[in-house]
């Protein structure tokens with residue numbers, strides 16, 4: 001494998017650590033992802049997929065084991081360091097898009113660019129416009145997000161996730177609330193971005209036919225990786 005973009009070594013997660021009712025939900029996860037991989041994360045409800053995604057996304061810390069992003073051991077970082085690393089390397093897409101519905105599509109996509117301060121002022125709107133074009137929503141740039149369809153809202157969320165050129169996009173059931181046609185088109189959009197830009201994706205899904213079309217399918221059951229299969233080339 002090329003140098004991994006992320007690596008988990010024996011990652012564990014307990015809730016209420018140190019209390020009489022401590023529950024461990026991840027029991028030692030070993031996982032590495034290479035640049036450009038397009039992976040599905042599947043498993044029954046409650047198996048630990050979202051917990052794992054939150055740890056990889058630096059939204060939550062493991063209670064055991066190691067998480068490396070690139071070659072950096074994230075345990076050495078304080079909260080500000082984690083926030084900075086998250087902003088530079090990771091984009092998120094959630095089932096319920098988490099967009100600011102009173103803002104326009106363009107404003108939503110510009111948000112992480114503004115927070116990141118990585119682009120000169122004049123280039124921010126240009127970059128956001130380019131991203132909206134990429135997701136097929138150029139004509140909707142000034143539309144308020146709550147006037148868009150569910151599929152269009154997920155496209156805005158994908159554009160927003162890409163705003164700071166992340167190495168990886170973590171998507172938690174991005175097609176879960178969409179009808180079959182919109183789900184297909186959102187999935188194809190992520191695939192296309194992966195192929196064109198080389199952005200890695202890790203997609204939590206209950207849709208096994210979509211998972212079958214990923215390069216790799218990681219199955220989590222009861223807080224452990226039960227199987228990790230690559231698609232035939």
Ligand SMILES: Nc1ncnc2c1ncn2[C@@H]1O[C@H](COP(=O)(O)OP(=O)(O)OP(=O)(O)O)[C@@H](O)[C@H]1O
Pocket residue numbers: 015016025043044045046047048049050051052
């Ligand atoms: N903040 C928390 N405190 C205590 N337990 C939690 C917390 N978050 C999750 N859990 C527990 O951890 C386990 C794994 O939950 P998680 O949401 O990661 O599963 P999942 O595979 O994503 O499920 P789903 O497919 O339903 O979204 C569950 O038993 C859940 O109740």
